[in-house]
Amino acid sequence: MxxxxxxxxxxxxxxxxxxxELISDTGVQEYSIYSPPTARWKEILSGLGLKxxxxxxxxxxxxxxxxxxxxxxxxxxxxxxxxxxxxVDELGFRKVFAAGNNPDEEPELxxxxxxxxxxxxxxxxxxxxxxxxxxxxxTADTSDxxx
Numbered sequence: 001m002x003x004x005x006x007x008x009x010x011x012x013x014x015x016x017x018x019x020x021e022l023i024s025d026t027g028v029q030e031y032s033i034y035s036p037p038t039a040r041w042k043e044i045l046s047g048l049g050l051k052x053x054x055x056x057x058x059x060x061x062x063x064x065x066x067x068x069x070x071x072x073x074x075x076x077x078x079x080x081x082x083x084x085x086x087x088v089d090e091l092g093f094r095k096v097f098a099a100g101n102n103p104d105e106e107p108e109l110x111x112x113x114x115x116x117x118x119x120x121x122x123x124x125x126x127x128x129x130x131x132x133x134x135x136x137x138x139t140a141d142t143s144d145x146x147x
Contacts, residue, residue, distance in 0.1 A: 004007040019057045019111065022079065026071035030120050034058040044088050048096065050110065062120045069095050072113055082110065086147045 016035050023031050030075045035057045037045065045051045061068050069085070076083045080099035084107075088094045094114045098107035 006103060011024045014056050015057055015109065018109070019059060022072070022111075023059055023061070025075050026068065028064055028071070029060045030062040032060045032062075032120070034060070037112060045096070045110075045112070048088070050088070050096070050098075053098075053107065053110045055108060056110040056112065059114075061113065061115040062118065062123060064115050065117060066092055066115065068115050069113065070095065072111070076109075076111070104125070 016033055019035075023033075030140055033040070036096075037056055041056075041058045041105065042051060045056065046055070050056075073083060073085055075115045076097055076099045081101045082103040084098045088095050088096050093116075094112070097111040097113065098109075099111070100106070102109040118126070
């Protein structure tokens with residue numbers, strides 16, 4: 001396989017697949033991916049003037065802490081030439097990353113990330129929602145007020 005063929009195949013990979021790979025490379029074991037963004041993230045992005053960006057994906061990481069932001073930023077910097085990160089809540093549980101290869105163009109990926117210290121099961125129980133523990137990725141559950 002030539003480098004061009006590999007590049008085509010990688011670029012053809014869905015944005016959700018790329019985010020799933022990126023999050024896996026951070027070592028986070030339990031997460032949910034939301035694409036399109038949840039209503040809460042849409043509200044935050046709108047407040048930042050970023051509501052119309054393409055390639056926006058949201059991730060909720062469980063069983064982690066604020067260091068997950070550093071791990072995600074590190075992985076983004078391995079994949080993109082330009083990365084901008086903005087904390088979007090007062091407590092430090094939410095961050096928006098914009099990443100691309102040309103700082104003068106629209107980001108190739110806008111990644112909205114929030115985290116919880118507890119597992120998915122513990123977190124969902126805290127907000128009165130049941131969940132299937134075996135289903136550990138890509139679940140759009142709106143009972144989570146921080147998603």
